Amino acid sequence: MAGHSKWANIQHRKGRQDAKRGKIFTRLIKEITVAARLGGGDIATNPRLRLAIEKGKAESMPKDNMDNAIKRGTGQLEGVTYEEARYEGYGIAGAAVIVDCLTDNKVRTVADVRHAFSKYGGNMGTDGCVAFQFKHCGSLLFAPGTNEDALMEAALEAGAEDVQTNDDGSIEVITGPWEFSSVQEALEKAGFKAEFGEVSMKAQNETVLSGDDAVRMQKLLDALESLDDVQDVYTSAVMDE
Numbered sequence: 001m002a003g004h005s006k007w008a009n010i011q012h013r014k015g016r017q018d019a020k021r022g023k024i025f026t027r028l029i030k031e032i033t034v035a036a037r038l039g040g041g042d043i044a045t046n047p048r049l050r051l052a053i054e055k056g057k058a059e060s061m062p063k064d065n066m067d068n069a070i071k072r073g074t075g076q077l078e079g080v081t082y083e084e085a086r087y088e089g090y091g092i093a094g095a096a097v098i099v100d101c102l103t104d105n106k107v108r109t110v111a112d113v114r115h116a117f118s119k120y121g122g123n124m125g126t127d128g129c130v131a132f133q134f135k136h137c138g139s140l141l142f143a144p145g146t147n148e149d150a151l152m153e154a155a156l157e158a159g160a161e162d163v164q165t166n167d168d169g170s171i172e173v174i175t176g177p178w179e180f181s182s183v184q185e186a187l188e189k190a191g192f193k194a195e196f197g198e199v200s201m202k203a204q205n206e207t208v209l210s211g212d213d214a215v216r217m218q219k220l221l222d223a224l225e226s227l228d229d230v231q232d233v234y235t236s237a238v239m240d241e
Contacts, residue, residue, distance in 0.1 A: 146170075
């Protein structure tokens with residue numbers, strides 16, 4: 001058994017993401033463009049692009065938007081050139097934070113990220129200061145009450161790396177980052193549909209926060225996520241509500 005209030009925290013986080021849907025298309029277009037620039041425009045040979053396109057479809061992004069983003073990435077259309085940038089630091093009670101960005105101006109971006117950390121009680125650190133505490137992987141979360149044995153058998157047969165049952169009864173299937181889509185598809189064919197799934201940087205150890213600390217940490221995360229150049233924010237913090 002593992003995890004602390006995993007189900008409640010995922011539902012809370014998903015609700016916050018849904019409330020910020022206005023920025024989702026912009027971030028997905030950036031990701032598709034960069035993925036195509038780095039790995040080419042063919043999803044069959046570019047797993048990062050395939051994942052980005054699937055995210056776009058899940059958010060009902062128009063096909064033309066995705067096609068044009070690919071063309072900008074491959075140079076068929078003119079457009080802004082975005083660079084990847086990762087910043088690391090510490091939040092409330094030393095919780096680890098990773099901020100992944102796509103930007104056309106790193107000077108502006110690092111200043112914005114540093115300001116958010118300092119304004120809301122965190123500290124921006126040096127490269128690599130917390131990244132070792134995270135694992136790049138896919139995660140599929142299934143509701144409490146899911147048949148654990150059957151899911152485990154199906155997941156491992158599909159190529160999953162691990163299956164974990166959390167304290168609250170939810171079950172998490174861990175995959176390699178680029179195997180996420182194939183495992184998800186295989187599990188759906190086997191009759192198991194995840195309530196939540198993503199490829200992310202998964203914290204290996206959680207920092208449980210409650211009360212005022214949890215409120216302060218959420219303000220820091222919200223400030224970072226609201227920045228235009230920020231694509232994703234990952235943290236070891238878990239809010240105990």
